[in-house]
Amino acid sequence: GATEIVYGEEPGTYEREVSQTIKETYAFYNNNMNHERCHDGDENNPVKLVSKVGYTLYHPNDLPFDPNTWKQLAHPKNKHQKKKGTVQQKNVHMDDDSSSLGCRHFDLVDTSPDRFKGMCRIMGDFRNAVRGSTSVRTPLEAPKCLVKPQSCKGLDVGSIPSLEELMDPLLKAEIPILGMDQMTIENIVKSAIQERDKKKTNDLDDEECQYCGENAALKRLDYFIDQGYAAVANRSQADVSNNDSSRLSIHFSLGTLSPRTVYWKAHEAGEDCKWLKSHLEMRDFFLYTAFCAGKRLFRPQGLPLGKHPREVKWRNPSDDETYWRRWATGQTHLPLVDAAMKELMLTGYCSNRVRQNSTSVLTKDMQIDWRIGAEWFQFLLQDHCVGANYGNWLYFSGVGPDPKNRHFRTVSQSIRYDPKGSYVKKWLPALNEVPNMEAIFRPWDFHISGFESPIVDPKTQFTWQDLQRLEEKGKLIQEDEIQE
Known part of the structure; x- marks a missing residue:
């Protein structure tokens, strides 16, 4: 028979509620009802409840355990004294929720908020701390074979829905x-x-x-x-x-x-x-x-740094649904953003850089609540992960742990990283027939159909250097500057 019940811990309100329900249900049957069902024919060997965290780079048990250690590793007085393995490792942790259930047959990884109290709030500090305290575990070898448990005989496992x-x-x-x-x-x-x-x-x-x-x-x-x-x-x-x-x-x-x-x-x-x-x-x-x-x-105010975070008055998308829909469906008339949203809607994927640019326009320029943008991505993304998606949205919306409060200038970003306009032309066919390269990046200035009126002031999408260049030379790029 079974010896362990294994489940994975994940961040997110719903995911945490499911995790807690698993623990409570296990404890109920193990302690109060049908005690024999949790045994493998031996009262001294009950089935154990085990939690795993296998989708992170660093295992939770390998990270620092107290605020002082996080701080010391993030900002060592002498960088040459920082050594890996200085943090004592533990193999098993009982989080507060599970320990209160009164069942001792747990083998759980502690992922409760209290476990990470004092964790570095800035990404660079986090990197310094984890690199200074541990190393990435090597992956487990694949099992030679998988044996179907005898207890599965006659069990109706159902079917996977289409x-x-x-x-x-x-x-x-x-x-x-x-x-x-x-x-x-x-x-x-x-x-x-x-x-x-x-x-x-x-x-x-x-x-x-x-x-x-x-x-x-x-x-x-x-x-x-x-x-x-x-x-x-x-x-x-x-x-x-x-x-x-x-x-x-x-x-x-x-x-x-x-x-x-x-x-x-x-x-x-x-x-x-x-x-x-x-x-x-x-x-x-x-x-x-x-x-x-x-x-x-x-939270709408996110997880800002500092004791006195800046106040952001988000626009409610329901107040002007057309405004919100133009961004969500790729009709802002900003080529990079529209290409990203078209790709996302058609394939369920777009690269990290264009996600950041699209996030910046919705929150920094349009001032729409970052959470509806994150939820729209959650609805569409093939690779959705609660922590990664909402964490990125917080970070690049100006209400997360980003000390720089970045504002992406989408036109300048396109010129810098995609000077031929290959990406926007792939997802916006109308830009394949423009009169010159310059029109790909600012089609509103060339009266390209469908791009006459950007949803925000186009000047906000240029760096000050590019704006100055445009004013002085009348163009942003030279044809001979485009690298093959």
Whole structure:
């Protein structure tokens, strides 16, 4: 019979409630009712409840345990004295919720907010602290075989619902989903099914196949690094060729690939993949921030730094749904933002950089509540993860732990990272027939149909250097400056 019941801990209000329900239900049956069901024929060997955290880069048990240690590791007085392994490690932690249940047959990883009290609030400090206290664990070896338990005989395991069945409630919803009209939702559902069908036809030998479990995940990882795409992807504006970003986040979300596997593969690849390891640490920062914040993660004021955070009066999207819908459906007339939202709606994915730019426009320029943007991404993303998605939205909306309070200038970003306009032309076909390269980046100045009136003042989308150049020379780019 079974010896362990295993489940995964995840950040997020709903996820934490599910976790607590599992523990309470287990304790109830173990302590009060049907005590014999929790035994394997021996009263001294009850079935144990075990929690795991396998989707982070650094394991929770390897992180510092008190505020002073976090602070010392983040800002060591003598950098040469900072050594790995200085923090005492523990293997098992009982969080407050589980210890109060009165059952001793737990083997749980503590991911409660109190566990991470004192965690570094700034990303750079977090990196210093974790690098100074521990190292990334090596992935476990794959099991040689999986044995089906005898107790599963005759058990009706049911069937996995089809995508059409999962999508059907969306088509029958009586209340508009996030203020969207029914045609928009129908088009999103249609695109999702088309994406599924397209992937179904992919041969597993196709190097661009993103799905089909762990085998495809490992194949994608090897291809992305070994073929040299990782060496140049960090400098790319967006994913034009499907190899300009790793797309491994989809596998992280589905649990078919461990970030620790990616880390050690990138480590072996050397300097060219250093950025990939850094991005994995950034993802961990957002995940552990979510664990630490608990329900506070979803406040309109966010998790700002300092005792006196700046006040932000968010616009309610329901006050002007047309304004909100233009951003959400890619009709802002800002090429980079519209391309990103079109890609997201059609494929369920867009690269990290264009997500940041789109976030900046909605919150910094349009002043719309960051939470509806995060929820729209949650609705659309194939790689959605509560901690990573909401953490990024907080950070780039100006209400998270970002000391720089970044404001992305989308036109200048396009010129810097995608000087040929390849990305926006891919998702906005109308820009393929423009008279010159300059019109790709500021089509409103060239009377391009569909881009006459940007949703915000276009001047806010340029750096002051680019604005000055435009005023002095009448153009932003020189044709001979575009690199092949």
